[in-house]
Amino acid sequence: MDLDYWWLLLIPVVFGLGWMAARFDVKHLLSESASLPRSYFRGLNFLLNEQPDQAIDAFIEVVKLDPETTELHFALGNLFRRRGETERAIRVHQNLLNRNDLPEVEREHALFELGQDFLKAGLLDRAEDTFKAFGSGAFAVEAQRCLLTIYEIEKDWAQAIAMAEKLANTSGQSYRKEIAQFHCERAQEALQRKDATASADELKLARDVNPANVRATMLAGDVEMAAGNPARAIELWRQVETQSAAHLPLVVERLMKAYTALGKDADGAHLIMQYLEKYPSNDLLDISYAYIAQHVGTEAAHELVRAQMQKAPNLAGMSRLLESQVATAEEPRRGELELMRNLIRQRTKNLPRYTCQSCGFRARLFYWQCPGCSGWETYAPRRVEPMASGG
Secondary structure (H helix, E strand, O other): OOHHHHHHHHHHHHHHHHHHHHHHHHHHHHHHHHHOOHHHHHHHHHHHHHOOOHHHHHHHHHHHHOOHHHHHHHHHHHHOOOHOOOHHHHHHHHHHHOOOOOOOOHHHHHHHHHHHHHHHOOOHHHHHHHOOOOOOOOOOOHHHHHHHEEEEEOOOOOHHHHHHHHHHHHHHOOOOHHHHHHHHHHHHHHHHHOHHHHHHHHHHHHHHOOOHHHHHHHHHHHHHHOOHHHHHHHHHHHHHHHHHHHHHHHHHHHHHHHHOOOOOOHHHHHHHHHHHHOOOOHHHHHHOOOOOOOOOOOOOOHHHHHHHHHHHOHHHHHHHHHHHHHHHOOOOOHHHHHHHHHHHHHHOOOOEEEEEEEOOEEEOOOOOOOOOOOOOOOOOOOOOOOOOOOO
16 A cells, blocks of 8 residues: 555656656757757758758858758758759768768768769769778668669679679578569670570579569570571460460560461461460450451451450450451441541550559550669550550
8 A cells, every 4th residue: 555655656756857858858959949040940941842942042051151060961962963963962972071070970971972973963983983982881782772773774784693692692682583684684685696505594594593584484485586496486485374474465476476487377376366265465465466367267356356345445456346347347337447447546556555563654665674763574564555444
């Protein structure tokens, strides 16, 4: 019972201590605020109101009044860099580095920001030298990521592979997808040089790193096709179905050419029809429609289009449906159908079809690396268009 009374006596004491601590913090905060120039708060207000130009002017004034404020130097440099004024950003961060009294942690920070300035300005050699200076420390991993970006921009895939492997060890993050793509880039370059052996070696490395890499399988088929082995190319391209059926529209045109080279167009057409039955796709149908119509028959192609349109109406499918009807229609209805088909084709000809799932960048062509955010394998192999709904 006595213990309970002691607890009651302690409550006002604890409350009093908390009140005194709060007063001390408020006084400390007020004294710090009073020592800051009014321009500092004006700059913050401009930033909050998304007025970077006015914020920069206010922070420049603060830096002139108090050159020792390293935090404001960093804020000012970042604002310059975001606005594209890389020369001014470089000067700000170089001025910081020239200070003898700058603590080591802030010196590393200033050096890293300077490397970012060089990278933004496109001064890749200077950026690379700057980031290479980080052997360890708080910014070492981020510096390595920046070096990886530089090697990708320069298309130095050998350096990119080495840096990605290093990053995988230092950061604990998986870079299998990127490393496999770098090997594919080297394979593509070797294929363009007509060096089939080097290309095959790189593709083996890509598949070893990431067995799920569809691009490596597609390129392996390209190597065989270039070597005059269409049958082997077909075997490889058919593996895409088990790897990722969604990527079949990217490989079906290759399959059609290989079957044509073997004189087995009908076999190729029936294989694609099987794909359409198992994996209904507007893209797959749009690409293979003419091939199926030629080697199986217009009626079979028409039935495929009609079935797909019932599942997922879209402009490309409508164009193909009209095309199948034009083949059997008589004048004047034939002319009317052709007019509608041409209008739809004109409407869809220049529309962006593929969308990056990371940044939303849209493009007419499929990319393994997004031109917008530079992410790898961020494009879904499915085209998107107005009025499309699935498929």
